[in-house]
Amino acid sequence: MPEETAGPEQAGGARNAPPAAVRIEGLWKRFGEQIAVGGIDLELPAGKFVGLVGPNGAGKTTTLSMVTGLLRPDAGTVLVGGHDVWRDPVAVKARIGVLPEGLRLFERLSGRELLAYSGRLRGLPGDEVDKRATQLLDVLDLAGAQHKLVVDYSTGMRKKIGLAAALLHNPQVLFLDEPFEGVDPVSAQTIRGVLERYTLSGATVVFSSHVMELVESLCDWVAVMAGGRIRAQGTLAEVRGDAPSLQNAFLELVGANGRDTGESLDWLGGGAG
Numbered sequence: 001m002p003e004e005t006a007g008p009e010q011a012g013g014a015r016n017a018p019p020a021a022v023r024i025e026g027l028w029k030r031f032g033e034q035i036a037v038g039g040i041d042l043e044l045p046a047g048k049f050v051g052l053v054g055p056n057g058a059g060k061t062t063t064l065s066m067v068t069g070l071l072r073p074d075a076g077t078v079l080v081g082g083h084d085v086w087r088d089p090v091a092v093k094a095r096i097g098v099l100p101e102g103l104r105l106f107e108r109l110s111g112r113e114l115l116a117y118s119g120r121l122r123g124l125p126g127d128e129v130d131k132r133a134t135q136l137l138d139v140l141d142l143a144g145a146q147h148k149l150v151v152d153y154s155t156g157m158r159k160k161i162g163l164a165a166a167l168l169h170n171p172q173v174l175f176l177d178e179p180f181e182g183v184d185p186v187s188a189q190t191i192r193g194v195l196e197r198y199t200l201s202g203a204t205v206v207f208s209s210h211v212m213e214l215v216e217s218l219c220d221w222v223a224v225m226a227g228g229r230i231r232a233q234g235t236l237a238e239v240r241g242d243a244p245s246l247q248n249a250f251l252e253l254v255g256a257n258g259r260d261t262g263e264s265l266d267w268l269g270g271g272a273g
């Protein structure tokens with residue numbers, strides 16, 4: 001349970017929203033001529049499953065990298081549990097867990113060694129690390145592979161051990177970049193169960209995804225991003241509005257509804273002529 005959150009304000013546009021776990025104001029990032037994130041404001045409510053969705057190149061990874069202290073913004077502030085990510089990085093890093101895109105792990109450690117290392121790095125006592133690691137390996141169905149080197153793990157196993165490492169210190173907010181990509185349905189269900197249990201305790205999960213059905217079935221709160229800007233944020237119902245599904249609302253919001261290939265692919269299909 002987070003012991004602190006940032007004030008009683010409501011999430012942007014969302015009525016009766018709980019206090020913000022993460023508050024982002026005026027966040028900018030430019031790479032040369034490319035504005036990756038163009039001055040976004042976001043309030044992500046505590047104790048919720050928050051989805052950050054957007055098409056390829058929308059700026060989701062850049063946003064999550066700045067929010068988790070991996071990439072310095074050109075301008076703007078990010079507060080996690082009331083602590084500034086760039087002014088008070090130690091306080092913030094103690095409160096967050098991160099599963100980044102293109103997760104890099106220590107390949108020559110076994111799964112269990114990786115968790116032992118992560119736990120000790122977080123300052124947890126050895127016996128507590130052992131206890132938590134055993135439980136996480138068990139719940140995530142990695143107990144049988146715990147002594148195998150991470151280099152020999154499959155994509156889904158890597159996601160799961162990365163998730164275990166991110167959860168080991170019981171963070172208040174967990175940031176996950178595409179956590180279900182490359183994960184089979186059984187493992188996805190396992191991950192989902194762990195995350196649901198985690199949010200029930202009052203913690204917050206923020207994850208990015210392209211998969212609208214997944215976001216629709218998991219998230220309480222959604223932010224839609226396109227072209228480096230936030231196009232909508234609020235509860236699932238607020239963002240979906242009158243659209244029949246989140247997918248339809250999303251296509252409408254990012255201006256891609258009904259895009260068709262016209263005659264530009266008239267050579268495609270039908271076998272060799």
Ligand SMILES: Nc1ncnc2c1ncn2[C@@H]1O[C@H](COP(=O)(O)OP(=O)(O)OP(=O)(O)O)[C@@H](O)[C@H]1O
Nearest residue numbers: 031034035036054055056057058059060061062063
């Ligand atoms: N290190 C970088 N150098 C130059 N441009 C970058 C860099 N990182 C991101 N960009 C650009 O910033 C924009 C946003 O990229 P970002 O990776 O944040 O998008 P995304 O929403 O995560 O996309 P995807 O869903 O495809 O992963 C893109 O146009 C991308 O080309």
